[in-house]
Amino acid sequence: MSTPVLELTALERHFASPGGTVRAADGVTLTVGRGEVLGLVGESGSGKSTVGRCAVRLDEPTGGTVRINGTDVTTLSRRALRPLRKDFHLVFQDPSSSLDPRMTVGAIVAEPLRLHRIATGEAARARVAALLAQVGLRPEHADRHPHELSGGQRQRVSIARALSVEPDLLVADEPTSALDVSVQASVLNLLADLQRERGFGCLFITHDLAAVEFLADRIAVMYLGQIVEQAPTRELFADPRHPYTQALLSAAPVPDPVTQRSRRRIVLSGELPSPLAPPPGCRFHTRCPLATDRCRTEIPALRTLPDGREVSCHLVTDDGTAPDAAASPSRTIPSTRTATR
Ligand SMILES: Nc1ncnc2c1ncn2[C@@H]1O[C@H](COP(=O)(O)OP(=O)(O)OP(=O)(O)O)[C@@H](O)[C@H]1O
Ligand SMILES: [Mg+2]
Numbered sequence: 001m002s003t004p005v006l007e008l009t010a011l012e013r014h015f016a017s018p019g020g021t022v023r024a025a026d027g028v029t030l031t032v033g034r035g036e037v038l039g040l041v042g043e044s045g046s047g048k049s050t051v052g053r054c055a056v057r058l059d060e061p062t063g064g065t066v067r068i069n070g071t072d073v074t075t076l077s078r079r080a081l082r083p084l085r086k087d088f089h090l091v092f093q094d095p096s097s098s099l100d101p102r103m104t105v106g107a108i109v110a111e112p113l114r115l116h117r118i119a120t121g122e123a124a125r126a127r128v129a130a131l132l133a134q135v136g137l138r139p140e141h142a143d144r145h146p147h148e149l150s151g152g153q154r155q156r157v158s159i160a161r162a163l164s165v166e167p168d169l170l171v172a173d174e175p176t177s178a179l180d181v182s183v184q185a186s187v188l189n190l191l192a193d194l195q196r197e198r199g200f201g202c203l204f205i206t207h208d209l210a211a212v213e214f215l216a217d218r219i220a221v222m223y224l225g226q227i228v229e230q231a232p233t234r235e236l237f238a239d240p241r242h243p244y245t246q247a248l249l250s251a252a253p254v255p256d257p258v259t260q261r262s263r264r265r266i267v268l269s270g271e272l273p274s275p276l277a278p279p280p281g282c283r284f285h286t287r288c289p290l291a292t293d294r295c296r297t298e299i300p301a302l303r304t305l306p307d308g309r310e311v312s313c314h315l316v317t318d319d320g321t322a323p324d325a326a327a328s329p330s331r332t333i334p335s336t337r338t339a340t341r
Contacts, residue, residue: 005201006032012063026225035199039216089162093174095154106142152183241322289328
C-alpha cells in the first residue's frame with residue numbers, strides 16, 4: 001500500500017482554560033489514503049475542526065503525531081513547514097473569512113502559485129483562468145473582489161485557490177454549510193468531480209450525513225474528542241455498530257418512505273458532555289440507551305473487528321455482533337413523528 005497522504009496517530013489537542021483542560025481531541029488515530037475521501041462526522045463540539053486544523057498544522061497538537069506523505073510534520077517549525085505547505089490545504093466553512101477582501105479573485109487564486117514559485121506573470125494568469133473555469137467561474141470573475149460574489153461563488157474561489165498548487169491532501173471543514181441550501185449540492189458536486197479528476201486525498205468534515213454518504217469512501221465517527229467507529233461508507237450506513245453511530249444515522253432522513261416508517265429514531269438524552277470533564281469509562285455511557293456497569297467504569301478500546309471495521313464499544317462482541325440501540329424502547333420514538341430536518 002502506498003504511503004497515506006495523512007496519518008494522525010494518537011493526536012491530542014488539549015486547551016488550557018480557566019475551568020480546566022479542554023480535551024478537544026483526545027487520542028485520534030486515522031489515515032487518509034492517496035486519492036481517498038475520509039468523512040469525519042459527529043455532533044457539534046465533538047472535535048472535528050480541531051482535528052482538521054491540527055492535520056494541516058494551523059493548530060499545534062499537544063500530543064501524538066501528524067504525518068503528511070510520510071513526513072512527520074508535528075513539530076516542524078513554520079519555516080521548515082513552508083516548502084511542504086503546497087502539499088496540503090484547508091477549505092473553510094465560511095469562505096468570506098478566509099478570502100482577503102482587498103484582493104481580486106485572480107490575485108487570491110494566484111497567490112499560492114507565487115508563494116511556492118510555481119508560476120508568475122503570464123503563466124500564472126493562464127493557470128488562474130484554467131482554475132476558474134474548472135470551478136465553474138467565468139474569466140471576468142478574476143477582476144472582482146470577494147464581496148462582489150455570491151457565497152457559492154466565493155467557496156468556488158477558495159476551492160480554486162486550494163487546488164491551485166495541486167495538493168495531495170485537502171481538508172474540507174463544512175465546505176457547504178454556510179451556503180444557501182440551493183447551492184450546496186452544486187458545490188458538493190464540484191468537489192466530488194475535482195476529487196475524481198485530480199485524485200487528491202480529502203478529509204471531509206461535515207454534519208451533513210447525505211453529503212458524507214455521497215462523497216466519502218470511508219467514515220470516521222467522532223464523539224467527545226475520540227473516534228468511536230470507522231468503516232467504509234456503505235457498510236457504516238447499512239450496519240452501524242456503535243450505539244452512537246446508530247443514533248446519529250437514525251436521525252438522517254431516508255428517501256424511501258416505507259423504510260422511513262419502519263425505522264425508529266433513537267433519541268439521545270441530554271447534551272454532549274463537556275470536554276472539560278469527559279465521563280469515566282465509555283465517554284458515551286451517559287447518553288447510551290444500552291449502557292451497563294462495565295460501560296460506566298471501563299474505557300473501551302478502539303478494536304479492529306474481523307471484517308476490518310474499527311469500533312470502541314464493550315457491547316460489540318469480538319465477532320462483530322452489535323447491540324441494537326433502537327431496541328431500547330424507552331429512548332426511541334417512531335421516526336414518522338419527528339421532523340428530522
Ligand atoms: N481555542 C480553543 N480553546 C478552548 N476550547 C476550544 C478551542 N477550540 C475548540 N475548543 C473546544 O473544543 C471542543 C471541540 O471543538 P471543535 O470546534 O473542534 O468541534 P466541532 O466538532 O468542529 O464542532 P462543530 O460541528 O460545531 O464545528 C469544543 O468543546 C470547543 O469548545
Ligand atoms: Mg467544526
